[in-house]
Amino acid sequence: MSENKKVVKICCGRHCLENFSRDYIKAAEKTCCTRADRPSPKDDVIVETTGCLGFCGLGPNTLIDGKIETGLSINEFEEKLRNLMPKNKENKKERNGLESIDDLLNI
Numbered sequence: 406m407s408e409n410k411k412v413v414k415i416c417c418g419r420h421c422l423e424n425f426s427r428d429y430i431k432a433a434e435k436t437c438c439t440r441a442d443r444p445s446p447k448d449d450v451i452v453e454t455t456g457c458l459g460f461c462g463l464g465p466n467t468l469i470d471g472k473i474e475t476g477l478s479i480n481e482f483e484e485k486l487r488n489l490m491p492k493n494k495e496n497k498k499e500r501n502g503l504e505s506i507d508d509l510l511n512i
């Protein structure tokens with residue numbers, strides 16, 4: 406992927422999964438119009454899962470464009486992602502198959 410792209414990583418360590426990090430993956434895919442398991446070269450923001458970020462008690466935790474964010478609500482998380490998107494592309498594209506997060510996580 407291009408080094409100019411913004412990257413969002415969502416912790417899928419045990420504690421964050423218990424604190425609904427799957428919902429954050431789905432929210433990121435929807436907000437950034439991408440799929441974590443199948444990124445496209447056309448994506449403006451890359452969404453990835455990651456292992457434990459080391460702040461388990463504060464989760465769900467994310468890494469947004471290199472900055473660790475702990476305990477954001479879904480609304481706060483989506484707002485931060487909207488700020489990463491180019492203004493003219495925010496929520497304009499659609500991708501199919503956003504329901505496959507469990508396949509991605511293999512659980």
Ligand code: FES
Pocket residue numbers: 416417418419420421422456457458459460461462464466
């Ligand atoms: S499990 Fe997510 S920070 Fe440790």
